[in-house]
Amino acid sequence: MNTPLFFEAxxxxxxxxxxxxxxxxxxxxxxxxxxxxxxxxxSGKTSLLRILTGLRNPDDGExxxxxxxxxxxxxxxxxxxxxxxxxxxxxxDLSVEENLKFAQALAIAALGIDDSLRKVGLxxxxxxxxxFLSAGQRRRLALARLLCTRxxxxxxxxxxxxxxKASIKMFENYIEDHVAEGGIxxxxxxxxxxxxxxxxxxxxxxx
Amino acid sequence: xxxxxxxxxFLSVVRRDLLLAYRHRSELVNPLAFFVMVVSMFPLAVGADxxxxxxxxxxxxxxxxxxxxxxxxxxxxxxxxxxxxxxxMVMTPHPxxxxxxxxxxxxxxxxxxxxxxxxxLLALMFDIxxxxxxVLLLTLxxxxxxxxxxxxxxxxxxxxxxKGGVLLAILVLPLYVPVLIFASAxxxxxxxxxxxxxxxxxxxAILFLAITLTPWPTAAALKMSLG
Amino acid sequence: MMxxxxxxxxxxxxxxxxxRMLPWLTALFLVLLAYGLYGGLVTAPADYQQGxxxxxxxVHVPAAWMSMFIYMVMAVSGGIxxxxxxxxxEIVSISSAPIGxxxxxxALVTGSLxxxxxxxxxxxxxxRLTSELILFFLYLGVIGLYNAIEDNRTASRAVAILALVGVxxxxxxxxxxxxxxSLHQGPTVTKFAKPSIxxxxxxxxxxxxxAFKIYYAIALLLRCRNELVQREQGSRWLDEVxxxx
Numbered sequence: 001m002n003t004p005l006f007f008e009a010x011x012x013x014x015x016x017x018x019x020x021x022x023x024x025x026x027x028x029x030x031x032x033x034x035x036x037x038x039x040x041x042x043s044g045k046t047s048l049l050r051i052l053t054g055l056r057n058p059d060d061g062e063x064x065x066x067x068x069x070x071x072x073x074x075x076x077x078x079x080x081x082x083x084x085x086x087x088x089x090x091x092x093d094l095s096v097e098e099n100l101k102f103a104q105a106l107a108i109a110a111l112g113i114d115d116s117l118r119k120v121g122l123x124x125x126x127x128x129x130x131x132f133l134s135a136g137q138r139r140r141l142a143l144a145r146l147l148c149t150r151x152x153x154x155x156x157x158x159x160x161x162x163x164x165k166a167s168i169k170m171f172e173n174y175i176e177d178h179v180a181e182g183g184i185x186x187x188x189x190x191x192x193x194x195x196x197x198x199x200x201x202x203x204x205x206x207x
Numbered sequence: 208x209x210x211x212x213x214x215x216x217f218l219s220v221v222r223r224d225l226l227l228a229y230r231h232r233s234e235l236v237n238p239l240a241f242f243v244m245v246v247s248m249f250p251l252a253v254g255a256d257x258x259x260x261x262x263x264x265x266x267x268x269x270x271x272x273x274x275x276x277x278x279x280x281x282x283x284x285x286x287x288x289x290x291x292x293x294x295x296m297v298m299t300p301h302p303x304x305x306x307x308x309x310x311x312x313x314x315x316x317x318x319x320x321x322x323x324x325x326x327x328l329l330a331l332m333f334d335i336x337x338x339x340x341x342v343l344l345l346t347l348x349x350x351x352x353x354x355x356x357x358x359x360x361x362x363x364x365x366x367x368x369x370k371g372g373v374l375l376a377i378l379v380l381p382l383y384v385p386v387l388i389f390a391s392a393x394x395x396x397x398x399x400x401x402x403x404x405x406x407x408x409x410x411x412a413i414l415f416l417a418i419t420l421t422p423w424p425t426a427a428a429l430k431m432s433l434g
Numbered sequence: 435m436m437x438x439x440x441x442x443x444x445x446x447x448x449x450x451x452x453x454r455m456l457p458w459l460t461a462l463f464l465v466l467l468a469y470g471l472y473g474g475l476v477t478a479p480a481d482y483q484q485g486x487x488x489x490x491x492x493v494h495v496p497a498a499w500m501s502m503f504i505y506m507v508m509a510v511s512g513g514i515x516x517x518x519x520x521x522x523x524e525i526v527s528i529s530s531a532p533i534g535x536x537x538x539x540x541a542l543v544t545g546s547l548x549x550x551x552x553x554x555x556x557x558x559x560x561x562r563l564t565s566e567l568i569l570f571f572l573y574l575g576v577i578g579l580y581n582a583i584e585d586n587r588t589a590s591r592a593v594a595i596l597a598l599v600g601v602x603x604x605x606x607x608x609x610x611x612x613x614x615x616s617l618h619q620g621p622t623v624t625k626f627a628k629p630s631i632x633x634x635x636x637x638x639x640x641x642x643x644x645a646f647k648i649y650y651a652i653a654l655l656l657r658c659r660n661e662l663v664q665r666e667q668g669s670r671w672l673d674e675v676x677x678x679x
Contacts, residue, residue, distance in 0.1 A: 050434075054298070055297060055430075055434060075300045076300070078298050079300040083294065083295070083298055087289075087291025088290070088291060089294060090291075090292070091286075091290065093230040094223070094230075098223075101219075102219055103295070105215060105216055105219035106216050106295070106306075
């Protein structure tokens with residue numbers, strides 16, 4: 001990654017059902033950093049992440065990707081951003097390989113499918129239908145999706161849900177690798193992360 | 208993003224939806240069966256008078272096609288919305304309207320085109336002339352894609368709602384009126400030996416308008432439903 | 435102009451100015467209505483063919499005009515709300531829907547009442563009535579969609595998209611229905627021959643049309659204020675207004 005990346009939020013506000021979840025939220029996160037969003041249930045973590053992905057419009061404020069307003073970038077922004085939400089975004093009736101191929105077709109391919117599956121410990125599952133995967137395996141497949149497409153900004157909503165300790169460790173390693181290459185990760189997590197504190201930046205949402 | 212990658216994204220969406228439908232191929236028959244059944248209800252309701260049946264056949268077949276299209280429409284975005292694939296489709300560097308168009312194309316291939324294949328059979332049940340059957344097929348070819356394109360807007364507006372079914376019909380049916388009018392009039396005119404080029408031009412114009420215009424509101428409505 | 439619009443669309447300003455406008459509008463409406471009704475029902479001469487039954491046009495025609503006009507207002511303000519995210523535009527858009535639907539229903543009912551003496555049946559599939567009926571369906575869709583979506587702002591955006599789609603479609607629907615009607619019925623029965631309308635008949639009609647527009651403005655302002663109060667619950671300007679009451 002040649003140019004240093006940075007992602008900036010200015011005066012973000014989110015109102016849900018007439019309730020102000022947060023307002024006047026500012027932050028900046030640079031290439032090489034993980035932004036960890038903390039806060040109790042219902043404090044608007046998921047809403048914030050959805051605003052950062054552009055899926056939801058902020059009720060106030062603006063986002064800037066490498067200096068340009070996200071609202072004007074749209075396509076160029078989505079070339080760089082990947083999102084793992086509560087749902088994995090995989091079709092139950094397609095095989096592991098078919099799902100990843102589709103993800104690659106809509107983005108810029110990075111790692112090969114077999115390689116990414118090997119890295120998340122799902123090698124040999126290529127032709128298995130998603131329907132037959134466990135919740136943890138599906139989560140690992142979502143990680144494989146991150147690895148097989150070239151995206152600089154990862155936005156992860158509770159990525160460690162239903163993962164065992166070893167898998168969490170593995171996921172964290174890949175997050176570290178991604179950041180070490182100059183990428184940015186923005187995530188929420190209920191678990192304490194084992195990520196080294198020097199790369200982690202935290203913001204806390206109040207309820 | 209180059210136009211080449213946009214086109215390949217378009218194709219992969221079509222291919223994916225066809226593949227998904229193939230995995231559930233038994234379900235493909237349902238709208239078709241519905242279509243045939245609705246049409247068969249009419250002789251039972253109005254009597255077996257051949258003259259009368261021949262006269263109302265184009266209208267009957269078209270109304271049934273409308274309802275069959277409506278019924279199958281709801282599924283176009285539902286599963287993508289529920290499993291999160293829709294979010295990922297919004298978050299691609301490609302314009303959502305193009306991917307939406309791809310989904311509509313796939314949907315039409317699966318639900319609109321089969322109607323064309325079964326229609327000659329129904330037309331024979333109503334004793335329609337062979338020449339007129341060709342016109343009927345032509346109107347279905349021009350008209351059913353419009354139904355899918357317009358229907359997609361309404362589905363996109365209601366996909367986030369738990370009970371969208373009846374509402375969908377209320378939103379969509381008034382918008383189907385022009386297609387219904389021109390299509391059944393074309394078949395009617397053909398049956399009485401009158402020229403039909405006017406109706407067919409109108410239908411083609413509506414089809415091109417729908418192809419170019421409807422993907423925008425559909426994409427906007429999908430983003431709204433996700434937000 | 436934009437500056438004025440911006441000021442006018444701020445909720446507190448709108449709330450206060452609309453409150454001051456309402457009595458004036460109501461007075462104007464009553465005067466015009468009285469004049470229009472008197473002119474239409476009393477001074478206008480009876481039609482030489484239809485006798486007194488033609489007098490229903492003083493309700494029917496303005497109502498039919500309003501039904502189209504309000505749909506346009508709804509779509510345009512919805513579009514403004516969608517693009518510039520102006521709250522008031524969203525509110526105007528959705529507040530117009532029930533009023534427009536009522537006018538459409540009124541036009542349908544009066545048209546049908548008129549049809550009885552003219553055609554001998556309560557309903558004919560005449561081009562105007564059919565178009566009006568489909569317009570009524572479009573209104574029903576808009577209202578149904580708004581009520582189905584819980585979040586007000588999302589619902590407003592959904593309605594705006596639908597109304598814009600409707601506006602693009604209305605000319606096509608209208609044209610197709612006209613064409614359909616001419617195909618199936620020969621030349622349509624024109625309800626009132628345009629050039630030959632007597633000036634004494636025309637003036638009350640135009641006055642009634644203006645009266646209906648003002649009635650729409652009154653109903654719209656009332657509905658908008660109501661909606662605004664609901665949406666802005668807990669905001670400071672509203673608390674101040676309520677304290678004064």
